[in-house]
Amino acid sequence: MEELINKLKLEIIDALNLDGMTPEEIEDEAPLFGEGLGLDSIDALELIVLMEKNYGIKLANPADGKKIFSSVKTMAEYIAANRSK
């Protein structure tokens, strides 16, 4: 899981173009949206694109993203349980 979390952090930095940010700066359990990193609805859509491209996971309802993307850890857990590639 730790390996996936670290890989995911790099992918998030790349997909969201978080220029100059390092994986160490993103805490595993810190909220991605609102407080924490301060991401928004478009970032959530970008993460949906990321999950589909890199892990073959298709999310039909953007509202489902809310729970999945609450932190990098929850996102990694969801990917581990649902990935098709």
Added chain:
Amino acid sequence: MKIAITGAGAVSAIGLDKAETLASLLAERSGVGPVRYLGTSHPEFPVGEVPLSNEEMKERLSLAGDKPYTRTVLMGAMALREALSEAGLAPGDLADVPLISGTTVGGMDRSELYYKDFISPDTDAHTEYIKTHDCGATTVLTGEICGSFAFSTTLSTACSSAANAIILGANLLRTGRVEKVAVGGSECLSDFHLSGFNTLMILDRERCRPFDSRRAGLNLGEGAGYLILETEESALRRGAKPLAYLSGFGNACDAFHQTASSPDGEGAFRAMSKALSMGGLKPSDIDYINAHGTGTPNNDASETAAMKRVFGDSLPPVSSTKSLTGHTTSATGGLESVICLLALQNGFLPAEVGWENPDPDCIVPVTKVRKGVVLDNILCNSFGFGGNDSSLLFTREGSDIACPASDGAIYVKAVSKITPETGDPDFRQFVSPIEARRMGKLMKRALATSKTVLAEVGVAEPDAIVTGTKYGSVEYTEALLFSLKGLSDQPLKPTFFMQSTHNTVGSLIGIQTKSHGYNATYSHGDESFDGALLDAELQLRLGEIDNALVGVFDETTPVFSAMLAKAGIDSPEIALSVFLDRNPEGALCRLEDLKDYLKTI
């Protein structure tokens, strides 16, 4: 002054002219269905297509020859011709009539079809369509089909483009610049739009259901709608019969987010309030609201919040006719204005189809056409990405709009520009890295010049933000086209689509400076900046605003420059902001001397 409407024309999935549109509205007939004409990788989404091929449209317009006509031009010409004809204006009568039009992606329907040829150095196939790519060319070509207009310009504020074109036209009348003006907008379906909206996950796979608790997004549509606005005096002199009147309007910026409306609908609230106060009406005077009502969870809840703020517990009947036509994006302000006009003239409330489940956060729309009602005053809402929100007030009887126009001087107080010669500043002083994550260089440059100018004059929140751009964010538009055409490994990202909208820069400045005032974007070829300056000047003269931040922003890429070069077009690359007001103190020059002044810096 009373602003009469002496002609109107409409084309959409529910009718090729006003008579067909009226019949469909009265019969509650939706034009939304499976895709038929558009080449798309997303046939799973129902759309509201105009039931004609491009060739059939050309036949209806009796167009011969091989001019590069895009679908947006053809639909626009059909609606504009109908409006002119009703107003009794022949093609030769337009020497003193400007054409003000709205469109979002201009000639994208051809660009996406021929894009691989456009960017290939090995072929000249379809090169003639490269010059129809920009929004301004769409307006010019549409105008040429219908006659010789005095001049034209183009608004591109996403889904409020046509509504804002109507507002500029009204201000041209109010300042006495002209007595008649053709206003509206046109937009055809494109795979660019369908795929782009799909990345935002706001397309419904079923027919859209605005304000329903189970609504799941919008259906894209296409169409055009134009009005002839005319001073009542001119109409009476010509013996042209006023069909109804434009008696108020409001444009405000939600200044919240580039693709989401604020929970309290601040921009919509301000736009509706302004329209009412200009028309001298109370909320209780409104008999019907044609809502923006796209069917997305966000829009409908936000618009409801705004309507409740304006109208309290006594909401007039509301419906969204997008359930019939689909969301015709930039054309909605024109098309739905014509629908409002038909409702006023024929005394009926247009209904929604498909609404079933009440949502505690939404209004309950009209779901059955109500005939035989007397409607005096109607509000028509059009909201665009970036929070470019506009509301128009149509009335059966004319009502005086104040026109305190002044001829006094307008001054340029500060200028800032970035060009290839000046080079880029360190953007970190203007925008944080986290904020910059979705900003290409065009947006960063625009924020840099805008914030520099505002700091210089010591104004945090300008009364108006008006921008011009010929091609918008080329970087993101190109990335979207590359993904769409399979020319890159990148998936089609929502950021590409969101930033490809031409008003993305103007609305970003609004969001960053928290400016809820007037906000509009012009895209009219090399005259985009002129359009923006004209708009600001009219409003300053009318006393609608005390100051304006005006700019022009264009960028290029190697691929884009090479594409334009094939058609003999230079690629613009500039970020320029100017601050205008009416106070001579500390002025750099007068507005009329701006072009000369810019040559000296």
